[in-house]
Amino acid sequence: MPTNAPSPFVRPYRPADRDAVADVCVRTAHNGGDSRHLYPDPHLMPALFAEPYCHFDPDLALVLDDGTGRAVGYVVGTADTGRFVQDFRRTWIPRLTDRYPAPAAPPRTPSEEMIGLLYHPERMLVPELAPYPAHLHIDLLPAWQRRGHGRRLMGALLNALRQQGVPAVHLGMVTVNTAARAFYDRLGFHEIPVPDPGPLTYLGRATAEG
Secondary structure, three states: OOOOOOOOEEEEOOHHHHHHHHHHHHHHOEOOEOOOOOOOOOOHHHHHHOHHHHHHOHHHOEEEEOOOOOEEEEEEEEOOHHHHHHHHHHHHHHHHOOOOOOOOOOOOOHHHHHHHHHOOHHHHOOHHHOOOOEEEEEEEOHHHOOOOHHHHHHHHHHHHHHHOOOOEEEEEEEOOOHHHHHHHHHOOOEEOOOOOOOOEEEEEEEOOOO
16 A cells, blocks of 8 residues: 555544535445445435434534545434434424425335334334434445444544444344344444344443453
8 A cells, every 4th residue: 555545534524525425324324235226215215214314413423534535434323312202303304305205105116114113213112222322324335344444433433422422323234134243242332132123133332341
């Protein structure tokens, strides 16, 4: 690698990162891989799993900058899942009803399943997760994985949550994504037993180091 190659670094999210963050979300939304074959609308998955966090909790939105200003990974989260669900219901869903009308029938496609989730943010309110009031999503483009950048992103978010006085954080991951599970295990996350979790496994950890 040339010695003058730009160095990647973690920095706060900026509004100009919106398209790049959305692209990372789409390219990692299917068990860590590209989801475009499942969800043809490139705005759908970011509207669920990235953009509302940047909107409601911009101080907890961080990106991996490739050194040229382009975001190639991100971590987003909220310090208070209950408050986030209220905001999502009250102000986020109305922004999207024209593009994604409320389902009138059971879902028949992956996209329709996701639109159903859009209209049910209360799914995030799982009693067993109450001791872990914050939650997060983290994604990196494949070329930037397994190079320590995910650890740096997660460390920055945990530090930001700790500074806000948040004691613990959780996440929900697709159980079959074993590579992601190994990553979270290395970072000190542990499984949180939840009745009938469906395709997800819930993990949590304290925001304090160790």
